[in-house]
Amino acid sequence: MELASIHFYPVKSTAGHDVHEAEVQPWGLAGDRRYLVTDGEGGLLTAREHPMLLACVAVLDGDALTLTGPHAPPLRVTPTATMSTVAVWRTPVELTDCGDDAARWLSELIGRPARLAWLDDPTRRPVNPEYALPGDRVSLADGYPLLLTTTASLSRLDEWIAETAAERGEEAPAPLPMHRFRPSVVIGGVERPFAEDEWKRLRIGEVAFRVAKGCDRCVLTTIDTATYSKGKEPIRTLSRHRKRDGKVWFGINLIPDGTGTITVGDSVTIL
Structure with missing residues (x-):
């Protein structure tokens, strides 16, 4: 058996990237799902309810993130110093807001108020203890690294x-x-x-x-x-x-x- 392909998704519920190699970190592949889209009031927004999120391509360049989509020019994202708590399914997680420009860009894409948030510290979110060890952590993937x-x-x-x-x-x-x-x-x-x-x-x-x-x-x-x-x-x-x-x-x-x-x-x- 062999590894046929590798995929990562910089922003949860947006388009993915196929890569030839990837770094495995304790909480997932490097750069995978460290960002997600929120409603600005602590709620998670995903492509389950807003399929146009899949039209967003997020490109990582070091620590910088650029969003591209069919509705607006590409946007380079800059996280702010503002923190908020977002319910990632059943777990509240402290995330960093990514500013009003990213909020406007995403809101226009999906047709409702939205904001972008960043998990600055990937050790912050534990894996479901029913299926994990005490030190296991996960980024912003649904549940597992x-x-x-x-x-x-x-x-x-x-x-x-x-x-x-x-x-x-x-x-x-x-x-x-x-x-x-x-x-x-x-x-x-x-x-x-x-x-x-x-x-x-x-x-x-x-x-x-x-x-x-x-x-x-x-x-x-x-x-x-x-x-x-x-x-x-x-x-x-x-x-x-x-x-x-x-x-x-x-x-x-x-x-x-x-x-x-x-x-x-x-x-x-x-x-």
């Missing part, structure tokens, strides 16, 4: 989706792109679809990881990133084949047991 998917599992899911369409007399859709699932790392060469369900620990290159839990999926996976419209797949088909405990599952969440650089093509070993 990295998300792993496999090409074998996506191939099987695409087969199931085609079967569902045929049963309903629908035209077979194009295969789903992996970026619908917003993984951090994608593993190729896995012999059996969904073999990752059984993994407990693994090593990518020289960096070891623990598997915290499987990843339950939401409506974000149904958004077409070309049109920003919602469909029925893959949730409809996952509900037939991958449903348990009232949720549907695809991928696994990882917590690093060390740090280092991972590179596309690195060998992957189950420990």
Whole structure:
């Protein structure tokens, strides 16, 4: 098995980047989801409710962030000294506001008041203690430092989706792109679809990881990133084949047991 691709997302719920290598830090890949969009009143805004966030491309240059989108000129973001508490799902987190220019830019993009906030200290947010050790930390990802998917599992899911369409007399859709699932790392060469369900620990290159839990999926996976419209797949088909405990599952969440650089093509070993 080998590391097929690496992806990171500078701003939560915005477009991702494919990279050849990445630094693994205790709270996730370097530069991954250190920013998020808020409603300015302590609430989190995501592409689940505001799909146009996926049209935003955030580019990191050292510590600087530039936002590009279809609605306005690129904007270079400068964090302020103002702190506020944002509810990142069930956890209140102190974040740094990124100023009125970024707020106007994002508000125009999604059509409602919005602000950009930065996690200046990535040690601030703990991982859910039910699935983690006391010192584990996560940036602004949904819950865990990295998300792993496999090409074998996506191939099987695409087969199931085609079967569902045929049963309903629908035209077979194009295969789903992996970026619908917003993984951090994608593993190729896995012999059996969904073999990752059984993994407990693994090593990518020289960096070891623990598997915290499987990843339950939401409506974000149904958004077409070309049109920003919602469909029925893959949730409809996952509900037939991958449903348990009232949720549907695809991928696994990882917590690093060390740090280092991972590179596309690195060998992957189950420990």
